[in-house]
Amino acid sequence: MDVIYLDNNATTRLAPEVLEAMMPYLTDSYGNPSSIHRLGQQARHAVEQARGQVAQMLGCAESEVFFTGGGTEAINTAIEGLLACRAPRRRIVTSAVEHPATRQPCDRLQRQGIEVLTVRVNRRGELDMDALAAAIDDRTAVVSVMWANNETGVILPVEEIASLCRAAGVPFHCDGTQAIGKIPVDVKAAGMDALSFAAHKFHGPKGVGALYVRRGLRLRPLVVGGPQEQGRRGGTENVPGIVGLGKAAELAAAHLPDMPRVALLRDRLEQGILGRIPDTRVNGRTDLRLPNTTNIGFARLQAEAILLLLSEQGVCASAGSACSSGSLEPSPVLRAMGIEEVYAHGSVRFSLSRYTTGPEIDRAMEIIERAVAKLRQTLPVMA
Structure with missing residues (x-):
């Protein structure tokens, strides 16, 4: 059938071109990107090439992109990492239609004493922008709202949200998981401070994601244990996955x-x-x-x-x-x-x-x- x-x-489904790009790093080019020998440098070059492909898709600098173990990790890193650098502010503002990857970290932080304000939506899935604006003040540490809803497909006004956050001096993290490859994504034009996503949502491999973080924005790492990814995500890089993510990003823009x-x-x-x-x-x-x-x-x-x-x-x-x-x-x-x-x-x-x-x-x-x-x-x- x-x-x-x-x-x-x-x-x-994994795009055939993505699988083809990944295969050398699943077979012969198996070096650790932190090693100085030939195989290590091949792996390092592949990781940096993928970073460039992602940066080109997003419209940002390569130094503003770092790789994660998936979209959920990227979202957790953004929310917890930004919150940790915003003391004494202890408020997170989010929406009522977020993915569990956002809802559950916020719920956990709320149990730890962080204030979480959830902005309502109407029957059409539209965010109450007046309520959002009222929630952003000098107590707000971070705003985290998705670009497009994973269930209904409704696109939220991220440019307007970014403008409100910028005026209040509050960092805006956007879950861009469903937007990549379906609508144009330009982080500089949209104005968000951080954007998270996962490769497997746009014909890349599972188990790898990325986080854009605007240059100069402080963010405490969630995963520690090494200097990888500019110190923002410890651990040996998933080279085949990252290569696949880079190729999927290139294809997403082209298609x-x-x-x-x-x-x-x-x-x-x-x-x-x-x-x-x-x-x-x-x-x-x-x-x-x-x-x-x-x-x-x-x-x-x-x-x-x-x-x-x-x-x-x-x-x-x-x-x-x-x-x-x-x-x-x-x-x-x-x-x-x-x-x-x-x-x-x-x-x-x-x-x-x-x-x-x-x-x-x-x-x-x-x-x-x-x-x-x-x-x-x-x-x-x-x-």
Whole structure:
């Protein structure tokens, strides 16, 4: 059975070019980048070349990029590292729709006595900018808000957030995990002080990420144990992963022109579902969102039942964040948006990539329509 993969906000297939770039560093060029001999210097050159590729994609200096073990580590480093350098300020400001990689570190810090202010969103997934502005004052140590939501695809006004933070002298960390490769990302134009992301979200390898930190911004390292990455992340670098990240960044920038085509496929899927299947609706605003993402609520159904049936027919999708799956409770993001339970329980995210094809979308629509019809005939109706 051919798989139709519509879960690209969870992870993506490794681009063939990325695998090809990584292979030498998984085989013959296995040196430690800190070693002075030939193999070590080959590895060092590869790491620095990847840093340049990432910097070019982000529009920043190479010295402002350092590599991490993934997006979650990068986010934790940004939040905890910036907070540690901002004493006596002890307030973090974030949004109600953040990924668990942001929510959970904030929850832990709150239990340790740090004040965490969570800014609400409306039904369209839009941030309450007046509440955000009011939360930023001389007690605020760091603001951490995502660029685009992983579940709904809604894009948040990061330029406006950056402007508010800059006026107040507060560093702004942005979780850019879902933005990379889908929309243009220029950290200097956007104005954030730090940006975190993971390679596997844009056709790179798992287990490697990066953090942009504006030059001159103080940040305490989270991982210590060596001088690597300008002293900001100790431990021997994951050379194959970093090389893969660099190549994926280069490809992400080159393939941005593919995104309008992806958006048309997303719209075809979305309109087909809404037109063919009664009692369905899109969660979140549809005018400012990622080109690859739609989140659709199927009334009076459980998302898990839909996903299992779709999987049996070869369609891979998801409900909520992959990092918090396994729960029958509605997504915290949809709850924060005020989506009614009758739709929230049955909400499914479909996320495409540049590899998604038109025939796959047409086939997926047929499978989704049959699956929902079958479930509505056989399962007890939810109130």
